[in-house]
Amino acid sequence: MADSDMHTLEQALAALLADVAPLSTERVSLAMAAGRVLAETLTAQLDTPPFDNSAMDGYALRAADAGRVLPVSQRIMAGDAAAPLAANSCARIFTGAPLPAGADSVVMQEQVESRDDGVYIPAPLAQGNSVRTRGREITCGETLIEAGTRLNSAALGFIAGQGIAEVAVTRRPRIALLSTGDELKMPGETLAPGQIYNSNRFMLSDLLPRFGAELTRVEHVADTSQATREALARAAAETDVVVTTGGVSVGEADHVRDALEQLGQLDLWRLSIRPGKPLALGRIGDTRFVGLAGNPVSAFVGAWLFLRPLLGALQGAAAMSELPRISARAAFDTTTAARSHYMRVALTFEGGEYHAHAFADQDSSILRSCVQADALAVIPANSSVSVGDIVSCLRLEA
Ligand SMILES: Nc1nc2c(c(=O)[nH]1)N[C@H]1C(S)=C(S)[C@@H](COP(=O)(O)OP(=O)(O)OC[C@H]3O[C@@H](n4cnc5c(N)ncnc54)[C@H](O)[C@@H]3O)O[C@H]1N2
Numbered sequence: 325m326a327d328s329d330m331h332t333l334e335q336a337l338a339a340l341l342a343d344v345a346p347l348s349t350e351r352v353s354l355a356m357a358a359g360r361v362l363a364e365t366l367t368a369q370l371d372t373p374p375f376d377n378s379a380m381d382g383y384a385l386r387a388a389d390a391g392r393v394l395p396v397s398q399r400i401m402a403g404d405a406a407a408p409l410a411a412n413s414c415a416r417i418f419t420g421a422p423l424p425a426g427a428d429s430v431v432m433q434e435q436v437e438s439r440d441d442g443v444y445i446p447a448p449l450a451q452g453n454s455v456r457t458r459g460r461e462i463t464c465g466e467t468l469i470e471a472g473t474r475l476n477s478a479a480l481g482f483i484a485g486q487g488i489a490e491v492a493v494t495r496r497p498r499i500a501l502l503s504t505g506d507e508l509k510m511p512g513e514t515l516a517p518g519q520i521y522n523s524n525r526f527m528l529s530d531l532l533p534r535f536g537a538e539l540t541r542v543e544h545v546a547d548t549s550q551a552t553r554e555a556l557a558r559a560a561a562e563t564d565v566v567v568t569t570g571g572v573s574v575g576e577a578d579h580v581r582d583a584l585e586q587l588g589q590l591d592l593w594r595l596s597i598r599p600g601k602p603l604a605l606g607r608i609g610d611t612r613f614v615g616l617a618g619n620p621v622s623a624f625v626g627a628w629l630f631l632r633p634l635l636g637a638l639q640g641a642a643a644m645s646e647l648p649r650i651s652a653r654a655a656f657d658t659t660t661a662a663r664s665h666y667m668r669v670a671l672t673f674e675g676g677e678y679h680a681h682a683f684a685d686q687d688s689s690i691l692r693s694c695v696q697a698d699a700l701a702v703i704p705a706n707s708s709v710s711v712g713d714i715v716s717c718l719r720l721e722a
């Protein structure tokens with residue numbers, strides 16, 4: 325097959341995402357919602373903060389009363405209900421405590437002088453000083469968080485601040501991870517001559533749940549056409565996405581594409597990208613199929629470039645369709661041929677700009693090149709890059 329038969333990354337992504345609809349929704353308690361994608365737009369149910377309150381430990385008063393000694397008429401802790409402020413007085417108040425009716429400002433305690441008959445509060449004092457007003461963060465009825473947002477730690481806290489205990493989220497995509505290759509053994513087993521350990525299984529078992537997937541089947545498949553076909557059929561029957569590693573190239577033990585074509589359809593094969601050229605996309609019934617190339621770097625990069633957007637689309641998370649992009653100054657030289665190169669780079673920030681440092685050996689079998697990587701520098705096909713050139717980088721953020 326000629327290089328001209330290869331598909332671009334953009335063509336492959338378009339084919340992969342063309343008809344993906346978000347999965348069904350379920351309600352989960354907020355404690356279980358971390359990393360999930362919101363399936364409803366949440367509306368604020370109350371003003372936060374729900375009442376005017378003090379930003380400081382100090383004294384609450386009418387700003388117009390500053391510049392004299394005021395007796396302390398009450399003491400208000402966070403969690404107390406405050407009585408209205410007595411005329412010509414101030415209230416001892418602590419951070420988060422409600423402002424008493426009649427007060428319009430707070431002075432931190434470091435700025436007052438204690439006297440026998442009260443506290444001297446210096447003038448001038450601005451109305452609203454050190455007061456956090458009701459609804460400053462959000463008011464009842466405003467949009468709290470949009471549907472399609474992946475819930476991060478701050479979002480969970482923000483939602484909790486509204487007293488919301490349960491949210492509707494998209495069901496996690498069920499995924500089967502099948503490794504192929506008779507040369508593979510599990511860590512802990514003894515290697516016979518010619519054998520190696522299964523790296524992809526451990527790498528992807530960690531990575532795919534970070535993209536929101538639930539791994540419901542993880543298994544190894546023997547290199548025969550029958551075993552491959554049976555394993556794909558079993559996996560497709562119970563999952564939303566079947567992912568395989570290895571067996572998609574042109575070797576005599578590469579049975580994955582044949583099995584896929586017998587059970588379903590191959591939508592696209594062979595990409596003009598490095599690493600990951602033999603990547604195969606397809607479907608078995610309603611189940612999506614992604615066949616990652618077996619070289620560990622190819623599987624790693626393929627997961628970031630294809631499985632993250634696919635899992636994002638299945639969860640209704642638009643922001644997952646593309647990795648965040650930054651510009652960086654190359655700290656390496658390179659030249660590409662017919663395939664665009666997704667180089668693994670470590671980013672540093674010096675002199676006001678990012679610098680991309682490429683691991684020296686960028687072969688697709690060298691998983692070590694990914695261990696320190698925090699981005700993929702995208703080098704277009706048939707181009708060259710010299711030290712100091714600006715390159716576009718995709719950040720590896722799940
Ligand atoms: N004649 C050709 N040969 C190859 C081509 C080609 O176009 N023509 N493409 C090369 C490229 S590029 C890649 S990438 C590989 C991918 O081939 P497969 O996807 O079929 O993968 P395998 O042959 O099964 O394995 C490739 C390599 O990776 C090792 N491997 C596989 N699985 C694992 C695992 N789970 N953990 C660790 N290592 C794994 C495997 O032992 C092989 O060394 O094909 C080239 N060949």
Ligand code: MOO
Binds near residue numbers: 598599617689
């Ligand atoms: O496409 Mo392969 O992943 O370069 O070695």
